[in-house]
Amino acid sequence: MKGKIIIMLLGFAMFITYSCGRPDALVINIVRQDGSVSRKIILTYSKNEFDLDDCQVPVDSTWNITRESDISEKGDTTYTLTAIKDFNSVQELNLMYDSCRGANEGLTRRADFKRKFRWFNTHYYFNEHVGRAIEGISPQEFFNAEELNYFYMPEKLVELEKEGPDSSYITETILQPLEEKTEQWIGRSLARAFVNKIIDTVSANPEIKIDTGRIRLREDEIAASILFDEMEEQQLIDSLIGAGLYEAHSALNDTLISQIEDEFSIALNTDSYLIQTVMPGELVATNGYVDEDDNVVWEVKGEVILSADYNMWAESKERNTWAWIVTGLFLLFVILGLIIRVLKR
Amino acid sequence: MNGLDKLIRQLRMHMPEIHERDLLKESIMHKISNKNRKLDYVFGWTEIAWLRRSLSIAAILITGLFVGQQLFLIRSINKLEERMVSFNTDKILEFHRENVIANQVIMQDPEASILADSIKISTDDLLKLMREYRELQDKYDQIMGSKKKGIKNHTVQKL
Amino acid sequence: MSISYNISEIKSGNRNEFGKLVEENMDYIYKTALVIMANEEDARDIVQDTFLNVWDKRKAIKTRESLRPYLRKIAVNKCYDQLRRRKIRKMESWIEDESKIKSIISDEHPDKKLENDEALSLLKILVSGLSPSQRVVFTMVELDEMSHDEVSELTGMKKTLIKSNLRHARKKLEEKLKDYLS
Numbered sequence: 001m002k003g004k005i006i007i008m009l010l011g012f013a014m015f016i017t018y019s020c021g022r023p024d025a026l027v028i029n030i031v032r033q034d035g036s037v038s039r040k041i042i043l044t045y046s047k048n049e050f051d052l053d054d055c056q057v058p059v060d061s062t063w064n065i066t067r068e069s070d071i072s073e074k075g076d077t078t079y080t081l082t083a084i085k086d087f088n089s090v091q092e093l094n095l096m097y098d099s100c101r102g103a104n105e106g107l108t109r110r111a112d113f114k115r116k117f118r119w120f121n122t123h124y125y126f127n128e129h130v131g132r133a134i135e136g137i138s139p140q141e142f143f144n145a146e147e148l149n150y151f152y153m154p155e156k157l158v159e160l161e162k163e164g165p166d167s168s169y170i171t172e173t174i175l176q177p178l179e180e181k182t183e184q185w186i187g188r189s190l191a192r193a194f195v196n197k198i199i200d201t202v203s204a205n206p207e208i209k210i211d212t213g214r215i216r217l218r219e220d221e222i223a224a225s226i227l228f229d230e231m232e233e234q235q236l237i238d239s240l241i242g243a244g245l246y247e248a249h250s251a252l253n254d255t256l257i258s259q260i261e262d263e264f265s266i267a268l269n270t271d272s273y274l275i276q277t278v279m280p281g282e283l284v285a286t287n288g289y290v291d292e293d294d295n296v297v298w299e300v301k302g303e304v305i306l307s308a309d310y311n312m313w314a315e316s317k318e319r320n321t322w323a324w325i326v327t328g329l330f331l332l333f334v335i336l337g338l339i340i341r342v343l344k345r
Numbered sequence: 346m347n348g349l350d351k352l353i354r355q356l357r358m359h360m361p362e363i364h365e366r367d368l369l370k371e372s373i374m375h376k377i378s379n380k381n382r383k384l385d386y387v388f389g390w391t392e393i394a395w396l397r398r399s400l401s402i403a404a405i406l407i408t409g410l411f412v413g414q415q416l417f418l419i420r421s422i423n424k425l426e427e428r429m430v431s432f433n434t435d436k437i438l439e440f441h442r443e444n445v446i447a448n449q450v451i452m453q454d455p456e457a458s459i460l461a462d463s464i465k466i467s468t469d470d471l472l473k474l475m476r477e478y479r480e481l482q483d484k485y486d487q488i489m490g491s492k493k494k495g496i497k498n499h500t501v502q503k504l
Numbered sequence: 505m506s507i508s509y510n511i512s513e514i515k516s517g518n519r520n521e522f523g524k525l526v527e528e529n530m531d532y533i534y535k536t537a538l539v540i541m542a543n544e545e546d547a548r549d550i551v552q553d554t555f556l557n558v559w560d561k562r563k564a565i566k567t568r569e570s571l572r573p574y575l576r577k578i579a580v581n582k583c584y585d586q587l588r589r590r591k592i593r594k595m596e597s598w599i600e601d602e603s604k605i606k607s608i609i610s611d612e613h614p615d616k617k618l619e620n621d622e623a624l625s626l627l628k629i630l631v632s633g634l635s636p637s638q639r640v641v642f643t644m645v646e647l648d649e650m651s652h653d654e655v656s657e658l659t660g661m662k663k664t665l666i667k668s669n670l671r672h673a674r675k676k677l678e679e680k681l682k683d684y685l686s
Contacts, residue, residue, distance in 0.1 A: 120414055284421045334404040341391040348681045353646050361623040363534045373526055373552055377559045392564050
């Protein structure tokens with residue numbers, strides 16, 4: 001078990017630093033007042049090879065697709081595929097996610113739109129939700145605010161920061177320690193997920209007599225074992241659930257491990273992509289990042305969905321001019337009435 | 346009966362009569378006829394206590410709602426703008442450098458170098474300037490890029 | 505006293521009926537205002553304001569009986585408000601016709617009818633220099649011959665306050681007359 005997890009961990013660490021050979025994907029959601037969404041997917045790649053069935057986000061031949069190519073100063077050609085489709089509602093978008101077969105098909109994705117009438121203004125709320133892969137430690141629990149900022153930050157913005165005037169400070173004091181801390185966090189998250197799985201299984205199976213509290217207390221040991229390879233596989237299992245129990249319940253243990261592997265592989269296999277949301281009216285709040293062109297962007301990447309749901313939301317407002325006029329007239333009417341009454345007296 | 350009582354008695358007996366009585370009545374009737382009937386119709390509610398109170402309370406509440414909403418929005422937008430500014434730090438620095446140059450070169454202000462470090466500018470203006478500056482920068486890059494590139498191949502293919 | 509006007513009609517905005525109300529009550533309201541204000545113009549304004557006020561608030565009229573007490577209350581309140589707003593009213597000059605006052609007091613012509621301006625001058629002597637409360641109480645009790653209960657109901661003052669205002673007003677006036685006649 002441990003061997004497999006360590007391999008996966010290494011794979012993940014490599015994965016978060018090196019992107020695999022797929023086109024870069026940018027998803028632009030143009031949200032309208034009525035809740036309809038125009039989705040534009042821009043794929044850029046060095047080869048003119050776009051496999052729509054293996055894209056980071058669902059796209060098929062029903063979309064309006066155009067292709068372009070651009071030759072740089074150095075003579076490199078960049079190919080761009082743009083796909084556009086209008087969705088009447090987020091439900092249609094969610095139906096598309098449900099039937100998704102592509103690079104990120106394991107992800108649980110949902111879009112949500114709300115319109116709130118607030119008399120003077122109408123607020124619009126749009127959220128793209130990606131469900132977590134494992135029941136580990138949430139990043140909010142593990143990282144501080146500054147680290148979280150860089151943890152969720154899209155790679156292209158991190159690169160911009162690296163090129164900025166504080167590049168050495170950011171690299172040395174934030175990014176490098178964050179990288180190490182992320183590794184720790186992945187190990188601990190896996191350990192937590194493993195413990196959670198054992199406890200759930202044991203609780204549901206009265207035949208197995210294991211002290212779950214003791215297992216919970218030894219979560220750090222499991223994490224250390226995953227991270228530093230301190231114990232042999234048998235030793236680890238025995239130390240957790242007692243000598244001989246592994247053999248007795250080996251089938252059960254294998255199921256647990258395969259479940260964790262499956263869940264972990266969702267994050268491991270996540271191919272990152274950028275989401276950009278254009279809201280109707282004036283943007284008032286978001287948890288996204290503002291790029292150099294004032295666009296609100298998020299990056300869906302393996303680590304951000306590993307052990308916490310990722311909600312990419314934006315809220316905007318539009319002034320209800322008619323409500324302002326009606327209110328103004330009403331106030332004028334009341335104030336005038338009261339003034340006239342006072343004057344009459 | 347003292348002097349005061351005598352005066353009072355005399356007054357009671359001979360209270361001054363109303364002078365030009367008909368004129369006064371006519372004036373009253375004229376004023377009520379000329380009163381703006383439409384105004385009375387529109388503002389008649391002010392004479393009904395419960396309606397007056399209800400509308401006054403509604404007016405206060407709606408004003409409170411307006412102020413509350415606007416304050417909340419302003420705070421949210423300010424927070425957002427702070428984040429936008431922090432993510433565009435490079436641009437701000439570029440802008441700042443440009444501003445210093447502008448003061449020193451264009452305005453020929455001997456104190457420009459001192460003043461340039463203490464320029465005060467609103468966030469909105471700053472963002473506007475930054476956008477304009479960026480647009481200019483982009484145009485410049487495009488011009489320079491197209492000169493260097495020589496060939497730019499664009500093929501648009503619809504599937 | 506029979507009422508010639510129909511209150512329901514007035515409430516529904518009938519100007520003719522309102523005219524009857526004015527006709528029937530304007531002398532009375534005028535006298536009430538005049539004794540308090542001791543000024544013809546002020547009294548006329550009060551009469552006018554009182555009826556206009558009643559017209560404006562006709563829908564809120566609750567009484568099914570005579571409107572006279574209601575009108576009187578409005579008029580007295582308006583007088584009182586105006587006196588208070590003026591704070592210290594300029595002391596009106598004492599009567600020019602010294603002999604007239606002396607003749608009234610000395611009882612030389614007790615039944616001789618006073619002309620309007622004479623009566624007004626006399627009124628001014630009586631009320632000038634009194635505080636608004638004293639003025640209202642004195643004129644209502646002594647000249648309008650109202651009971652203390654009526655004054656209390658109209659002004660909202662307690663009876664003890666009415667008595668004290670009346671006593672002070674009388675004392676002040678007696679001293680003033682004594683000075684004047686000496």
